[in-house]
Amino acid sequence: MKLSRRKFCQVAGRGLLVASPLVRALGQSPSTLTAREVVARIKKNVGVPWFTPTADDFKIGEPDAPITGITATFMSTLDVLQRSAAAGNNFVITHEPTFWSAADVVSDLREDPLYNYKLNFLEKNKMVVWRFHDHWHAHRPADGIFTGWNKAMGWESYASPGADPFSHEYVIPETSFEDLARDMQKKLNTHSMRLVGNPKLRVTKVAHAGHYIQQCMQVLPHVDVVLVFECREWEAAEYLRDAVASGQKKALIQLPHEGGEEAGMDECARWMKTFVTEVPIKFIPSGDPFWMPT
């Protein structure tokens, strides 16, 4: 019997981790899957040609060593790395940086005690970190991050078709601004949402405006509520505060970055399970970094 690779993967994925006669006959053990092989499958499945320059690359570790399990996360914080190691996952796929800058530049961090602590932890646990940012947003037929976000909110059917991913627009059943914020806080599991606008405002049209003032300016005329995350306060908050002061019936929800994008990495874990079956895959949320005092 000739076993296809796909079939082999399905067998291995059912937890038959001890080498069965069948596996031995194929001369391949399930534990030989490497991070580089996983990335090759991601590239094959992402639906767009791989482009450069991109942040999506290995940040640390040995890509050709066998992996024990995969974590998908929004941010590879030390806490997420520790939880991954405890779960037996030594390959971490992260949407955001590991070393606290967009390009994970470490040349300035060599003397930093925290950098060395994190590096030691990664090396001691033989972990590999790969960033999956640009191409997960570029994934087609739809941006993987916003597919996950729409699912988390239950807003798939409210999204306007054809909208640019970072300015998704939604028409939701009419509600008050405050009730919308409460619903969103619960569904996205955030603790640090900040709001501008009248709590009693009746709202139905909502749009993402990404991180920047130009995006806010583009969407504001069409909508009641603008959603931003990781936007500087002197941009969106001041713009919306003036919009309200000038008599416009508008409001702003400023989410933590995780609230805006973390659900997209839960989606990434679901997606990877369709083409990586040899090792366990787990979404480990980094979670809202903040809490607010009462």
Add this chain to the structure above:
Amino acid sequence: MITSQQLIDRIQKNVGVPWQSQQSDGFSDGILFGSPEATVTGIVTTWTPTLDVLRKAVSSAKNVVICRQAPSYSRGERAPVAWRNAPAPSKEMLDKDPVWQAKQDFISKNNLLIIRFCDNWDARRTDGQLRGLAKALGWEKFYLAQSAKDDYEPRNVYFRLPATSLNNLAEGIKKKLDIQGLRVIGKPDSSVTKVALTHGLLLVADAEQILREPGVDAIVTGDAVEWEAAPYFQDLVAAGKAKGLILLGDEASEEPGSGEVADWLKGFVTEVPIEWIPAGDPFWVLS
């Protein structure tokens, strides 16, 4: 009588550092709106000239607003600063924007003068923004001055507070500054006593510099980029190397410094009334 140009001349004479009027990128200090010949009727200082602050200025018959932020929702950079902020919107985009239109109309209809005063204020020997914030928090007596002459020198940002929990510290600050959108990283019950206080946006390099001082439990600052200093602090906490980060918000951390600017101006501008009008925390939060 004093004109806006005379006001600027007097500021330049009193600022105590060589005046810088050119920035390679972004807005420079000086007049952003209005004429140098206009007669000053009164001066408002503020962190950011919101429409609301401008209305209050007009209703109290003051036509000059001295601020750190420009009125048009951007710091004027043509290129993003490492993607932390946006490039400034183009003139074409601003001109057709209804929010900016309303504000611009209000500024021109009322002949307001908007003067940016930020880089030169920050270049002074005393960090006026830090002093203002320390006063607003009631922390002057806890300042770890390095010498009798140390009047909030820019790099000395350390305070020794009566030991308390991170949560109590955060609650106390929130109440004292009357703000809503305060955010915290760290375990609420951690004990803190030595605290660094800064303002504005904290970058990773700033945090590294501040934490070279031994025994710092927490940093209180304005804001942090959520892929830079914020996760840096999450990791510091996870590694047991620091206890907390308290983010007041940009406005809350910088606004008391505008009160300092008003007090300083009163020392050499006596012809017209001078008033600090805080813009206030832009946010409210769910209870």
